[in-house]
Amino acid sequence: MSESFHVRLSKERFVFSAAHFITFNGDICEPLHGHNYHVTAEVNGPLDENQYVVDFILVRDALQKIVDSLDHRMLLPLEHPTIGVTVEGEEVEVTHGVRRWVFPRQDCVLLPMANTTAELLAKYIATLLLETLPDCTPSRLSVGVDECDGQWGYYETNP
Numbered sequence: 234m235s236e237s238f239h240v241r242l243s244k245e246r247f248v249f250s251a252a253h254f255i256t257f258n259g260d261i262c263e264p265l266h267g268h269n270y271h272v273t274a275e276v277n278g279p280l281d282e283n284q285y286v287v288d289f290i291l292v293r294d295a296l297q298k299i300v301d302s303l304d305h306r307m308l309l310p311l312e313h314p315t316i317g318v319t320v321e322g323e324e325v326e327v328t329h330g331v332r333r334w335v336f337p338r339q340d341c342v343l344l345p346m347a348n349t350t351a352e353l354l355a356k357y358i359a360t361l362l363l364e365t366l367p368d369c370t371p372s373r374l375s376v377g378v379d380e381c382d383g384q385w386g387y388y389e390t391n392p
């Protein structure tokens with residue numbers, strides 16, 4: 234018989250409201266728009282001395298901090314092949330072809346990813362979560378990001 238345990242954190246307050254745009258199908262670029270993103274996380278592993286996979290509270294508080302850091306921000310990809318993102322003092326200039334936007338630096342989150350899709354945002358959040366919880370070494374971590382009422386992108390890792 235094989236058995237496994239996991240915990241899942243899926244709370245109403247794991248929400249961030251942020252603006253973004255992505256490109257798709259080559260070089261089609263969305264207009265700037267926003268989402269109320271929802272986040273969930275699932276952690277697998279053996280039980281510890283408390284009979285926990287991991288303390289809900291630790292994961293809850295770490296995930297909440299990450300979610301809050303993305304709330305009310307412009308999400309910008311630093312590794313996009315055709316979206317240019319340049320920090321100039323207190324401003325961020327963003328270009329794509331002939332289009333150009335300028336945002337206050339403090340309103341932006343500059344993200345190490347090629348496109349701000351739900352999938353890559355889920356990977357970013359999972360990576361930060363593992364960094365924030367060095368004592369948590371799950372056999373599997375899955376993070377989901379919902380862009381709009383049921384359109385989830387997931388990232389899963391076996392660290």
Ligand SMILES: Nc1nc2c(c(=O)[nH]1)N=C([C@H](O)[C@H](O)COP(=O)(O)OP(=O)(O)OP(=O)(O)O)CN2
Pocket residue numbers: 255263266267268349350351352380381384386
């Ligand atoms: N697999 C993915 N597919 C798509 C993603 C993604 O991140 N992963 N993202 C998008 C777009 O960002 C788009 O904003 C989402 O599409 P849409 O449902 O049209 O979003 P709206 O906020 O406009 O929702 P409405 O219900 O139409 O108001 C596309 N695909």
